[in-house]
Amino acid sequence: MVAPSGLTTETLSVIYIRESEYSEQDWHSTMHSHYFTEMLYVTAGEGAMQFDDHREILTANSVIVVNPYVRHTEVSTADKPLSYIVLGVDDIRLAKDEMLVENFYLFTDHSKEILPLLNLMLVEDQRQLQGYERVKRQLASVVVQLFLRATEIHLVSPVDRVPRDGQLVKAYLDAHFKERLSLESLSKALHFDKFYIIHVFKKAFNDTPMNYVTRQRIEASQDLLRNTDYAIGQIAMITGFESQSYFNQIFRAKTQMSPSAFRQAHK
Numbered sequence: 001m002v003a004p005s006g007l008t009t010e011t012l013s014v015i016y017i018r019e020s021e022y023s024e025q026d027w028h029s030t031m032h033s034h035y036f037t038e039m040l041y042v043t044a045g046e047g048a049m050q051f052d053d054h055r056e057i058l059t060a061n062s063v064i065v066v067n068p069y070v071r072h073t074e075v076s077t078a079d080k081p082l083s084y085i086v087l088g089v090d091d092i093r094l095a096k097d098e099m100l101v102e103n104f105y106l107f108t109d110h111s112k113e114i115l116p117l118l119n120l121m122l123v124e125d126q127r128q129l130q131g132y133e134r135v136k137r138q139l140a141s142v143v144v145q146l147f148l149r150a151t152e153i154h155l156v157s158p159v160d161r162v163p164r165d166g167q168l169v170k171a172y173l174d175a176h177f178k179e180r181l182s183l184e185s186l187s188k189a190l191h192f193d194k195f196y197i198i199h200v201f202k203k204a205f206n207d208t209p210m211n212y213v214t215r216q217r218i219e220a221s222q223d224l225l226r227n228t229d230y231a232i233g234q235i236a237m238i239t240g241f242e243s244q245s246y247f248n249q250i251f252r253a254k255t256q257m258s259p260s261a262f263r264q265a266h267k
Helices: 114-125 134-150 164-178 183-190 194-205 209-227 232-238 244-255 261-265
Strands: 012-022 039-043 047-051 053-056 060-067 072-076 081-092 104-109
Touching: 012 114, 039 114, 039 134, 053 060, 060 134, 081 134, 104 134, 104 209, 114 134, 164 183, 164 194, 164 209, 183 194, 183 209, 194 209, 209 232, 209 244, 209 261, 232 244, 232 261, 244 261
Parallel strands: none
Antiparallel strands: 012 081, 039 060, 039 081, 047 053, 047 072, 060 104
């Protein structure tokens, strides 16, 4: 399918394709964003996609596409756990037209045309036989075309890109902020000089990497304080703090209240 702008799905890049299932023990929803477009297909269960100002209910065969740089997270419950396939694709953005670009687009795949293609992509990704990257890209192109046809939206020009190195750093921090991190460990993992990491992240997001990590940890801890009965020490450990005392210190400095007081105020 060719968009009015002349853009096509044939030039997209596949960032990842994977399956995920809600688990009460290790699922801790944290708001995040991507520099690429993300499609989520619900295969079972019930849940929602949480945005900054509202949430969209998701059920089996729901398909939601989130445009780049939109903060979101998936939420679910243990009684009807959410299972889904998520596809990350770069170099595309979806909209009704160039002047009306929504944060997300949602529809229900009643005909179940998209699911077999996503399952085939998962198989290709797991087996990694000759030409699998090309096969994944072609399948992703068809998946996106089917979504465009079903929703009567189309491709528009990609947004101005945050420098890719800055996004690489942010993506790593989003995935690993609950672990023990330092500029040295970032440098080793990303193969960037630590001073370059500070520079590129500051330029892209007007923040330092470690301050961003702290904010992510605090946000994740607030979510656990509101929605679980975990002990304060457990929450400190889950969200990456060295100790409960250090967690208490940082939490109070960032929120002007203790974790216990925050929990009491939001229960």
